[in-house]
Amino acid sequence: MVDPIELNDALERLNAFLAGDDLDGAIEYLRALHPADSAELLSELEPEDQAAIIERLQAAELAEVFEQLDEEDMADVAQHLDVEMLADVLDEMEPDMAADLLGELEPEHAAEVLEQMEEPEDVASLMTYEPDTAGGIMTSAPPSLRRFWTVAEALRFLKLHYAEEEDFFYLYVLDRHARLIGLVNLKALILADPEQTIEEIMDRQVISVHASADQEEVAQLLQRYDLVSLPVVDDEERLVGVVTIDDVIDVIEEEATEDIYKLAQMSPDSELYSPVPQSVRNRLPWLVVNLGTAFLASSVVALFEGTIAQAAVLAAFMPIVAGQGGNAGTQTMTIIVRSLALKEIEPRDTFWALWHEGRVGIINGISVGIMVALIAWFWQGNPYLGLVIGIAMLGNLIVAALAGVTVPMVLKLLRVDPALASSIFVTTFTDVGGFFLFLGLATYFLRFLR
Amino acid sequence: MVDPIELNDALERLNAFLAGDDLDGAIEYLRALHPADSAELLSELEPEDQAAIIERLQAAELAEVFEQLDEEDMADVAQHLDVEMLADVLDEMEPDMAADLLGELEPEHAAEVLEQMEEPEDVASLMTYEPDTAGGIMTSAPPSLRRFWTVAEALRFLKLHYAEEEDFFYLYVLDRHARLIGLVNLKALILADPEQTIEEIMDRQVISVHASADQEEVAQLLQRYDLVSLPVVDDEERLVGVVTIDDVIDVIEEEATEDIYKLAQMSPDSELYSPVPQSVRNRLPWLVVNLGTAFLASSVVALFEGTIAQAAVLAAFMPIVAGQGGNAGTQTMTIIVRSLALKEIEPRDTFWALWHEGRVGIINGISVGIMVALIAWFWQGNPYLGLVIGIAMLGNLIVAALAGVTVPMVLKLLRVDPALASSIFVTTFTDVGGFFLFLGLATYFLRFLR
Numbered sequence: 001m002v003d004p005i006e007l008n009d010a011l012e013r014l015n016a017f018l019a020g021d022d023l024d025g026a027i028e029y030l031r032a033l034h035p036a037d038s039a040e041l042l043s044e045l046e047p048e049d050q051a052a053i054i055e056r057l058q059a060a061e062l063a064e065v066f067e068q069l070d071e072e073d074m075a076d077v078a079q080h081l082d083v084e085m086l087a088d089v090l091d092e093m094e095p096d097m098a099a100d101l102l103g104e105l106e107p108e109h110a111a112e113v114l115e116q117m118e119e120p121e122d123v124a125s126l127m128t129y130e131p132d133t134a135g136g137i138m139t140s141a142p143p144s145l146r147r148f149w150t151v152a153e154a155l156r157f158l159k160l161h162y163a164e165e166e167d168f169f170y171l172y173v174l175d176r177h178a179r180l181i182g183l184v185n186l187k188a189l190i191l192a193d194p195e196q197t198i199e200e201i202m203d204r205q206v207i208s209v210h211a212s213a214d215q216e217e218v219a220q221l222l223q224r225y226d227l228v229s230l231p232v233v234d235d236e237e238r239l240v241g242v243v244t245i246d247d248v249i250d251v252i253e254e255e256a257t258e259d260i261y262k263l264a265q266m267s268p269d270s271e272l273y274s275p276v277p278q279s280v281r282n283r284l285p286w287l288v289v290n291l292g293t294a295f296l297a298s299s300v301v302a303l304f305e306g307t308i309a310q311a312a313v314l315a316a317f318m319p320i321v322a323g324q325g326g327n328a329g330t331q332t333m334t335i336i337v338r339s340l341a342l343k344e345i346e347p348r349d350t351f352w353a354l355w356h357e358g359r360v361g362i363i364n365g366i367s368v369g370i371m372v373a374l375i376a377w378f379w380q381g382n383p384y385l386g387l388v389i390g391i392a393m394l395g396n397l398i399v400a401a402l403a404g405v406t407v408p409m410v411l412k413l414l415r416v417d418p419a420l421a422s423s424i425f426v427t428t429f430t431d432v433g434g435f436f437l438f439l440g441l442a443t444y445f446l447r448f449l450r
Numbered sequence: 451m452v453d454p455i456e457l458n459d460a461l462e463r464l465n466a467f468l469a470g471d472d473l474d475g476a477i478e479y480l481r482a483l484h485p486a487d488s489a490e491l492l493s494e495l496e497p498e499d500q501a502a503i504i505e506r507l508q509a510a511e512l513a514e515v516f517e518q519l520d521e522e523d524m525a526d527v528a529q530h531l532d533v534e535m536l537a538d539v540l541d542e543m544e545p546d547m548a549a550d551l552l553g554e555l556e557p558e559h560a561a562e563v564l565e566q567m568e569e570p571e572d573v574a575s576l577m578t579y580e581p582d583t584a585g586g587i588m589t590s591a592p593p594s595l596r597r598f599w600t601v602a603e604a605l606r607f608l609k610l611h612y613a614e615e616e617d618f619f620y621l622y623v624l625d626r627h628a629r630l631i632g633l634v635n636l637k638a639l640i641l642a643d644p645e646q647t648i649e650e651i652m653d654r655q656v657i658s659v660h661a662s663a664d665q666e667e668v669a670q671l672l673q674r675y676d677l678v679s680l681p682v683v684d685d686e687e688r689l690v691g692v693v694t695i696d697d698v699i700d701v702i703e704e705e706a707t708e709d710i711y712k713l714a715q716m717s718p719d720s721e722l723y724s725p726v727p728q729s730v731r732n733r734l735p736w737l738v739v740n741l742g743t744a745f746l747a748s749s750v751v752a753l754f755e756g757t758i759a760q761a762a763v764l765a766a767f768m769p770i771v772a773g774q775g776g777n778a779g780t781q782t783m784t785i786i787v788r789s790l791a792l793k794e795i796e797p798r799d800t801f802w803a804l805w806h807e808g809r810v811g812i813i814n815g816i817s818v819g820i821m822v823a824l825i826a827w828f829w830q831g832n833p834y835l836g837l838v839i840g841i842a843m844l845g846n847l848i849v850a851a852l853a854g855v856t857v858p859m860v861l862k863l864l865r866v867d868p869a870l871a872s873s874i875f876v877t878t879f880t881d882v883g884g885f886f887l888f889l890g891l892a893t894y895f896l897r898f899l900r
Contacts, residue, residue, distance in 0.1 A: 034655055034657070034675065036674050036675050036676070040674075068676075155640060158640060158641060159640075159641050162641070163641050167635055167637050168637060169619050169636070169678065185617055186619070186636035186637060186640060187617055187618060187636060189640065190605060190608060190609075190636060190639065190640060191608060191609050191612070191613050205484055207484070222699075223696070223699055224486050224490075225484065225486050226486070226518075226696045228619065228678050228695060245678060245695050245699075246673070246676045248699075249673055249695075249698075249699060249702060252699060252702055252703060252706075253702060253706070253792070256702075256703070256706030256707075256709075256710075257706075257788055257792070259706075259710065260706075260709065260710055260713065260784060260788055261784065261785070261788070263710065263713070263714070264713070264780050264781055264783075264784035264785075265777055265780065265781065266781045266784070266785070270781075270785055271785075272785050272786070272789040272794055272795060272803075273794075276806060276809045276810055276813070279806070279807075279810045280810055280813045280814060280817075283778070283781050283810065283814060284813075284814050284817055284818070286777070286781070287774060287777055287778060287814060287818050288817075288818070288821065290773070290774065290777050291770070291774065291818060291821060291822060294769070294770040294773050294774065295770065295825060297769060297770075297773075298766045298767060298769065298770055299766070301765055301766040301769070302763070302766040305762045305763060305765070305766065306762075308758065308762040308765045309759065309762035312755045312756075312758040312759035312762070312765075313752070313755060314765075315751055315755070315758045315762075315764075315765040315768065316748045316749070316751040316752040316755065317748060318765065318769075319744070319747060319748065319751070319768075319769055319772065319881070319885075320741070320744040320745065320748055322769065323740070323744050323747075323881075324737060324740065324741065324744065327715055327736070327737055327740050328733070328737060330714050330715065331714055331715065331716045331720075331733050331736070333714075334710060334711065334714035334716070335711070335714075335716070335720055335721075335722050336722070338707055338710055338711070339722040342703070342707070344722055344723075345722060353722075356726065356729070357729075359726045360726055360729045360730055360733065363726070363730045363734075364730060364733060364734050364737060367730075367734055367738075368734075368737050368738070368741060371738065371741060372741060375745060431769070431773075435769075
């Protein structure tokens with residue numbers, strides 16, 4: 001077993017072989033590793049070393065390597081192969097991975113490669129589905145059985161036709177129209193009496209999903225019913241493929257990453273290794289939108305220019321009230337947005353959430369308000385300044401709680417993704433609220449503050 | 451198949467049975483559903499309705515229901531059962547779920563229930579592991595084979611002893627000291643010749659994990675090697691259990707939620723439905739820490755009180771520079787923190803990241819700087835104000851890029867969780883940087899701004 005820390009050591013060893021021009025040694029070393037590890041190492045090599053090794057590997061070995069890489073690394077490595085070799089490799093790969101790899105190539109290149117494949121049918125049909133749907137992430141269906149077969153017949157059928165296939169965990173039972181009517185898990189097949197019929201051992205309560213279903217829905221179904229794979233059907237309920245759990249894990253991780261990026265006010269498609277112009281496109285529009293709300297808050301401050309001219313110290317305290325409101329609002333908004341995503345709360349729970357978060361806001365507001373009041377008092381030697389900032393802080397933390405709940409709930413009701421747009425509205429409320437409360441109170445108490 | 455939307459309808463139907471005092475109808479209705487759905491519905495009912503239904507279910511039915519609930523719902527439902535019945539239910543449950551349920555009860559109550567169980571051994575031994583480790587999330591090991599058995603013998607053994615067990619997908623091969631030496635997947639067993647030995651069909655490259663390994667490491671291994679379960683071993687390499695993929699999905703979702711909460715500056719243990727005092731404890735300390743840095747930024751503003759007193763308009767523009775820096779810094783920091791979590795980047799890539807993010811910061815800084823300069827110029831009719839705010843904006847977006855990369859990388863090197871502490875440091879840099887650059891430049895150009 002190679003563990004994550006040893007991967008760096010392994011890379012060093014591999015590079016040592018390559019530095020000594022020992023290509024045979026390097027290949028032998030890679031072959032001894034788990035395919036997931038050799039693929040990882042291969043993707044970390046310099047392009048020329050990658051090319052040298054890849055030229056020497058068999059199609060079946062390359063297929064194993066490709067299946068372990070993510071889509072972009074696949075495309076990088078694939079560019080070292082000519083059309084015939086790539087077609088051979090794709091023939092050996094799982095159809096869904098082969099379709100993903102072809103999807104990364106230029107359309108003409110992909111068409112050329114498909115034409116050279118021995119068995120292009122499965123891959124070509126998988127390529128017709130939208131990427132983020134059940135059809136887009138599924139692979140070809142595992143062996144299917146008929147309900148009137150005996151267990152012995154089913155086993156004979158599997159030995160005859162499926163010895164070379166990838167691992168599978170469930171078998172599906174189809175009727176004469178290829179419609180899905182049941183599921184047999186391998187354990188049931190192993191433990192059954194050879195004379196029993198498939199109908200007797202199959203589970204009729206089979207959960208399936210339509211090929212056009214969103215990948216997020218697929219992930220939720222697999223989680224809800226604790227499945228390791230989910231059959232995908234077409235409009236006529238015919239089995240067209242199966243989504244396996246490893247793809248679903250990728251979906252769950254991808255969706256979490258997207259939510260994190262949206263909450264940080266950037267495009268959900270952001271990627272660390274994007275070219276600079278792409279990174280700018282993923283971020284600049286969000287900064288510009290924020291600029292609009294910043295000027296809104298700024299115009300509130302401008303209303304009180306006369307007050308600030310008379311007590312410039314207010315300018316130093318003003319961002320504290322707005323900033324703490326922003327922090328508290330972000331806390332509330334984040335827990336609401338995440339709980340909406342995990343389906344732990346719905347818009348109809350808004351009143352409960354307002355009551356809960358409102359109380360948290362009041363308690364935090366009183367606590368932070370007292371602290372900030374005391375600090376301001378002792379720093380500037382003016383109890384009235386403490387009073388003004390303390391009360392403004394309490395008020396703004398209540399604004400933060402209300403906005404933190406209401407904004408994502410309203411967005412959800414309007415069918416706008418709450419993760420996408422909540423931050424900007426919540427901080428607008430807390431900026432405007434903070435400046436208005438603090439400078440408004442300060443204007444009222446101005447003669448004590450000068 | 452019941453889909454997520456229909457669940458609300460199903461709840462209404464169930465409540466209609468209960469409103470008409472038709473308990474038999476309600477139970478019949480629940481029995482016809484998938485256990486995951488009937489468990490979900492049951493957990494949504496009022497406690498008295500729950501109790502009435504639970505009293506009428508068999509231990510085996512209740513076990514199925516419990517296995518579908520999350521830990522807190524399990525404990526809620528379990529309170530309706532007496533010790534004997536609960537013990538019967540636990541005997542029917544998967545050992546890991548039974549251990550989780552017992553872990554939710556008061557220790558004395560759990561001990562009483564354990565004493566009443568027929569087969570408490572597996573559950574009791576699972577309860578000895580730390581919750582967030584491989585041992586804590588594993589369940590009892592599936593059937594294990596010996597390498598010198600024939601396939602026919604193995605099948606006979608499974609039929610004799612494991613007909614009643616939960617589904618399993620892999621079988622493990624142990625040596626005479628119960629050490630893990632290989633893995634057989636069910637497909638290989640089905641397709642093998644009955645006279646072959648287990649040794650001939652087993653896979654020796656079996657990935658395993660120590661019982662004390664962190665659950666995040668377990669999740670990474672299952673993902674990296676595309677496994678549906680991972681064997682867990684003790685100090686002597688003996689098989690003690692197995693972690694299944696459904697538990698790993700929960701871990702992945704939990705870790706993402708924790709990172710989201712940490713980035714939003716609140717306790718990773720935050721929960722929507724925590725009692726108010728707990729919510730306050732999860733958030734107030736973070737607000738207080740932020741208060742410290744807010745006063746630091748505020749003291750920078752205080753340095754320039756003389757400037758602001760002469761040109762109060764600066765107070766209105768000052769938060770825009772700091773705020774945009776905070777937004778841009780959060781974008782960079784978030785992509786670095788998430789990429790560190792997904793192991794797409796390491797601290798040794800810091801220079802690459804600084805170069806990439808620095809260029810993004812300069813381009814965004816020039817763009818936003820020009821926009822803000824023009825708005826300020828036309829709003830206040832003063833080109834110098836535009837010049838000052840534009841240059842300060844560019845400068846602060848560069849500060850944001852540098853801090854957004856450096857802070858999480860340094861925290862990672864110091865073995866502090868970057869998600870936990872990056873936000874506070876990055877916004878400190880952008881607040882201090884923004885105020886200093888803007889007010890400093892404004893002081894220099896003061897005679898043009900009055």
